Amino acid sequence: MLALSRKKNEAIIINNNVEITILEVKGDQVKVGITAPKEVPIYRKEVYLQIQESNKEAVNADGMAALKELLG
Numbered sequence: 001m002l003a004l005s006r007k008k009n010e011a012i013i014i015n016n017n018v019e020i021t022i023l024e025v026k027g028d029q030v031k032v033g034i035t036a037p038k039e040v041p042i043y044r045k046e047v048y049l050q051i052q053e054s055n056k057e058a059v060n061a062d063g064m065a066a067l068k069e070l071l072g
Contacts, residue, residue: 004012011021017037024031034042043051 006012006022008022008025011019013019018040019035021033021035022030023033036042
């Protein structure tokens with residue numbers, strides 16, 4: 001993990017096409033702005049983990065249905 005210190009209105013560039021800018025710092029909260037191409041998905045980590053779990057459950061459910069169909 002790379003740890004960087006940034007102040008308000010300072011930015012970080014990732015992969016030449018993603019820019020993360022510190023918009024505001026209030027107490028223990030930091031507001032960030034992210035500029036990226038539309039094809040780059042951006043999620044809060046907790047939402048990303050929920051999506052991954054839902055996808056895993058869907059694959060397992062579909063796989064079980066297909067297996068039941070094959071076995072008759």
